[in-house]
Every structure is written in structure tokens, then in C-alpha cells.
Amino acid sequence: MTMSEQINDRKVFSLLDVMQSIQKTLAGRYSTAFWVKAEMIRLNHYPHSGHCYPDLVEKKDGKVVAQIRSNLWRQDYRRINALFQKTLKESLKDGIKILFLAKINFDPQYGLSLHMLDIDPAFTLGDLEREKQKTIEQLQSEQLFNKNKSLSLPLLPHRIAVISVETSKGYADFRKVIDQNEYGYGYFYFLFPALLQGDQAVPSLLRALERIRLVQDHFDMVAVIRGGGGDIGLACYNDYDLCKAIASFSLPVITGIGHATNETVAELIAHQNCITPTKMAEWLLQRTHRVALPVRRARQQIVSKSQYIINEKKERFREQIKYFKSVTLNSLSFHANLLARLQSGLGQQTLFLLRQNQQTLHQKEKELDKNSAVFIAKTQTTLHTASQQVKLMDPINVLKRGYSITYAKNKVITSTAQLKKEEDITTVLADGMITSIITNLQKNTSNE
Amino acid sequence: MSEKITYTDAFDELQTIVAEIETGEITVDILSTKVRRATKLIGICQKKLSTTEENVNTILKELEEKEKF
Numbered sequence: 001m002t003m004s005e006q007i008n009d010r011k012v013f014s015l016l017d018v019m020q021s022i023q024k025t026l027a028g029r030y031s032t033a034f035w036v037k038a039e040m041i042r043l044n045h046y047p048h049s050g051h052c053y054p055d056l057v058e059k060k061d062g063k064v065v066a067q068i069r070s071n072l073w074r075q076d077y078r079r080i081n082a083l084f085q086k087t088l089k090e091s092l093k094d095g096i097k098i099l100f101l102a103k104i105n106f107d108p109q110y111g112l113s114l115h116m117l118d119i120d121p122a123f124t125l126g127d128l129e130r131e132k133q134k135t136i137e138q139l140q141s142e143q144l145f146n147k148n149k150s151l152s153l154p155l156l157p158h159r160i161a162v163i164s165v166e167t168s169k170g171y172a173d174f175r176k177v178i179d180q181n182e183y184g185y186g187y188f189y190f191l192f193p194a195l196l197q198g199d200q201a202v203p204s205l206l207r208a209l210e211r212i213r214l215v216q217d218h219f220d221m222v223a224v225i226r227g228g229g230g231d232i233g234l235a236c237y238n239d240y241d242l243c244k245a246i247a248s249f250s251l252p253v254i255t256g257i258g259h260a261t262n263e264t265v266a267e268l269i270a271h272q273n274c275i276t277p278t279k280m281a282e283w284l285l286q287r288t289h290r291v292a293l294p295v296r297r298a299r300q301q302i303v304s305k306s307q308y309i310i311n312e313k314k315e316r317f318r319e320q321i322k323y324f325k326s327v328t329l330n331s332l333s334f335h336a337n338l339l340a341r342l343q344s345g346l347g348q349q350t351l352f353l354l355r356q357n358q359q360t361l362h363q364k365e366k367e368l369d370k371n372s373a374v375f376i377a378k379t380q381t382t383l384h385t386a387s388q389q390v391k392l393m394d395p396i397n398v399l400k401r402g403y404s405i406t407y408a409k410n411k412v413i414t415s416t417a418q419l420k421k422e423e424d425i426t427t428v429l430a431d432g433m434i435t436s437i438i439t440n441l442q443k444n445t446s447n448e
Numbered sequence: 449m450s451e452k453i454t455y456t457d458a459f460d461e462l463q464t465i466v467a468e469i470e471t472g473e474i475t476v477d478i479l480s481t482k483v484r485r486a487t488k489l490i491g492i493c494q495k496k497l498s499t500t501e502e503n504v505n506t507i508l509k510e511l512e513e514k515e516k517f
Contacts, residue, residue, distance in 0.1 A: 155455055156455045156456075156497070158500055186499040190502070211511060211515070214510070214511055215510050218502055218507050218510075291455070291493075295493045295494065298463070298465075299486075299490050301466050305466075305470055309469065309472065310476070310479070313476050
């Protein structure tokens with residue numbers, strides 16, 4: 001403090017004196033560079049000059065407990081950034097934790113700052129990896145990790161809300177495959193523009209998702225399409241807020257971010273991750289294929305099967321006709337036969353009947369003959385017996401046995417009442433007659 | 449082809465008809481009806497495969513209205 005001057009008994013320093021004094025003291029105290037870890041909340045890169053003026057903080061329980069500006073000159077920035085891109089696949093950017101080599105710098109005009117000489121990418125890599133793991137674990141603990149995967153994609157996803165950049169190569173690749181598909185499949189896609197990498201990607205993607213949500217009924221799925229941007233700046237896809245928004249989105253989110261490094265969390269939790277936009281377009285065609293082929297097959301099947309059924313029915317119909325014909329003919333001939341048989345049967349039967357009757361008649365005739373003879377014989381016998389009897393009853397025979405017949409006046413006398421005393425009677429005997437005179441006439445009294 | 453039917457429904461119905469025809473569980477009386485229906489469904493499916501009814505202007509208008517709030 002040599003440059004002071006005396007004003008009204010007071011020792012007074014100029015501002016420059018003080019600043020220079022501080023500068024000198026600090027330069028003496030912090031002569032060498034040292035490693036510091038801090039969070040770089042803003043890189044503050046000025047493209048025109050190429051220099052960066054990063055804002056560094058340390059937080060404790062979310063509150064800033066230390067804060068300082070720093071500077072990173074153009075040459076150092078270029079070297080370190082290239083190293084980051086190579087090691088981390090990320091550029092130096094806002095919001096990363098860094099381990100850096102610095103010297104205390106005090107400028108009388110610009111004040112205290114840290115002058116960055118080098119940044120260790122391995123530290124940031126580990127930190128980013130930890131952030132990624134933290135995002136994964138948090139999504140898992142909130143049951144969000146498989147949420148988007150569990151949504152069902154429609155049978156025919158063909159209305160696509162695209163999140164991309166109008167001019168990006170990835171979007172062009174996607175459109176080319178979709179628009180020029182040889183099968184003539186129709187898709188509808190609608191672009192919701194967003195930044196797809198780097199610092200502004202997270203808020204930009206979140207905004208695009210929000211806009212899609214407003215008109216989600218028009219869409220079957222969301223396609224996040226990036227491409228042509230190399231592998232740098234994809235750490236945003238490990239961001240918890242973005243991943244949570246994707247996981248819990250009400251439409252299936254398909255990613256086609258196009259890079260060669262490890263899958264980001266957003267890709268892990270997406271409904272489907274296609275490696276590139278071209279692959280995504282092919283995947284869509286494939287899905288359509290899966291339902292278009294059965295339709296084509298159905299058409300062939302219906303034609304051939306219907307033809308088959310009709311032919312079969314025709315064939316059966318023909319068979320039926322044939323069968324009907326043969327059955328009819330059979331029936332006709334059967335009945336004709338039957339008739340013929342009946343006819344011939346009728347003749348035979350008639351003859352038989354005739355013959356039978358004749359026979360009966362003949363028999364009766366014979367019987368009659370026989371019976372007549374018997375009857376005649378019997379009658380003859382009876383007649384003979386009768387004649388014998390008649391013979392026996394001939395008065396001659398009676399007379400021979402001692403009987404006699406008495407006549408008076410040529411009348412056979414059977415009662416005394418016919419006679420009178422002295423009357424002549426003639427007695428006839430078997431071999432002659434006697435004439436007598438009645439001398440006595442006595443009537444039997446014992447009987448009448 | 450003005451019938452309002454989702455692709456899934458059209459496709460399912462088509463599959464059912466094909467299965468019916470395939471197994472021969474179909475009578476000649478209804479065959480032509482079924483084939484006509486199947487042809488219509490195939491038409492619907494193919495139309496759905498090759499076109500989409502979404503209209504960019506509708507979405508833009510809807511988006512604009514909803515983003516006002």
C-alpha cells in the first residue's frame with residue numbers, strides 16, 4: 001500500500017491500488033494451478049470470440065453455497081471440447097459436473113475468476129453415467145420404466161406424430177422410406193418441430209410432447225426422429241424429466257435417434273427403439289405388412305374356397321341327380337317287374353283255382369257216384385228185406401202156418417157181428433176151401 | 449365403402465368369414481352373402497392400408513385453439 005496519499009489525516013488508496021494489491025497478494029498466495037470440482041451451470045460460450053466464461057457453483061441440499069465466474073480461452077476450449085466429444089459423446093455444455101485444473105485470477109477491472117486450464121472428461125463421464133443410472137432407478141421405483149412399453153399399439157399404426165427437425169437428414173430418410181414404399185401403404189405424419197440434441201433439447205422435446213398431447217386423438221404413435229447429428233449431445237435423452245414424460249405419455253413413443261453408442265434411457269423406456277429413422281420407417285412398413293398379408297391371403301382363400309364349395313355342391317348336385325335317376329329307374333323297373341309277376345301270377349292262380357275247383361267237382365262227382373251206388377245197394381237191400389217181409393206176410397204163407405180166412409158173401413169176416421146163424425161161410429185154407437153153415441154163434445165177452 | 453368400421457373390426461370379421469368358409473361350415477344359401485361381405489371388408493382393409501383420413505388443417509386448427517388456453 002505504498003501508493004496511498006494523505007487527505008485530512010486519512011490514508012486513502014485509489015481503487016486500482018487496492019485491486020492491484022489484492023491481485024498481487026493472490027498471485028503470491030496461489031502461485032500454482034490446482035484441481036477443483038464444481039457444477040458448471042452455464043458454459044457461456046461466445047462463438048464470435050471463441051472464448052467461454054463458465055458460471056461455476058457448488059450446491060448443498062439444492063442451495064448454492066459457492067459461486068464464481070471462470071474463463072476458458074478459445075484454444076483450451078477447442079482442445080477440451082474435442083476430448084469431451086471423443087470420450088463422452090457430449091460437448092461441453094450447461095449443467096454438467098466437472099473436474100478442472102485452474103488458477104486463481106484476479107483482474108483489477110473484471111474481478112475474481114478462475115482460469116480454467118484443463119477439464120478431466122472421465123470425471124464428467126462418471127457423473128453422467130451416475131445421472132443416467134439415477135434416472136433409470138427413479139423411473140423404476142415409480143413404476144414408470146415399462147409404462148410406455150405396456151401400451152398397445154393399434155393393429156395398424158399409421159398416424160404418426162413426428163418429433164424432429166424439418167431439415168434433418170433423419171427425417172428425410174424416414175419420409176423417403178415411408179412415402180416411396182412399394183406396397184402403396186398410406187401413412188399420415190405430422191411434424192412437431194423440436195431440438196433433438198444439446199442443451200435445449202429437453203425443454204424443446206417436452207414442449208413438443210405437450211403439443212402432441214393436445215391433439216393426441218389424431219395419432220396412433222409418436223416418433224422421435226433424429227439423424228445426421230453424429231453421436232454428440234445425446235445426454236438429454238438420459239434426462240429424468242424427459243424420460244418421465246416419454247414413459248408416461250399416453251401414446252406409444254418410438255425412438256429413432258440414430259447413434260452407435262450405448263442406448264440412452266429414453267430409448268430403453270420407449271415403446272420401441274429403432275436404431276435409425278430408416279429402420280423405424282421399415283419397422284412401420286413391416287407392421288403394416290403383418291396385417292396386409294393376411295388380407296391378401298384372405299382374398300385368395302375366399303376366391304378359392306368359395307369356388308371349391310360351389311364346385312363341391314355342384315358335384316353333389318350332379319350326384320344327386322344321377323342317384324335320383326337311378327333310384328327312379330330302379331323303382332320303375334321294380335314296379336314293372338312286380339306287375340309282370342302279378343300278371344303271370346294271376347293267370348297261374350286262375351288256372352290253379354280252376355283246376356282246384358275242377359278237382360273238387362270231380363271228387364264230388366266221384367263221391368256222388370259212390371254214394372249213389374251205396375244208396376241204391378242199401379235201398380235194394382231194404383227193398384229185398386221189405387219184399388221178404390212182404391212175402392212173409394202173404395196170406396198163403398199165413399195160411400200154410402194153419403191160419404185161415406173166412407168169407408161170407410165174398411167179404412172177409414173179421415167179426416162175429418157180420419154173421420148170422422145159418423148163414424153160409426166159406427173158409428179158405430192154403431190148399432182149398434171149405435163151405436160151412438153156421439150152427440152156433442158165440443161172441444167173446446171177455447174182450448170187445 | 450362408406451361404412452364406419454375400424455381396421456381391427458374389419459380385419460377380425462374378415463378372418464372369421466375366411467375361417468367359416470375354410471372349415472366348410474357355410475351353406476350355399478349364405479355363401480354369396482358372405483363372399484360379398486368379405487369382398488367389402490377386403491376393400492375396407494385395403495383402403496385403410498393405403499389411405500388415411502387425417503387432415504393437417506384440422507390438427508393445426510385444433511392445436512391453435514388448445515394452445516390459446
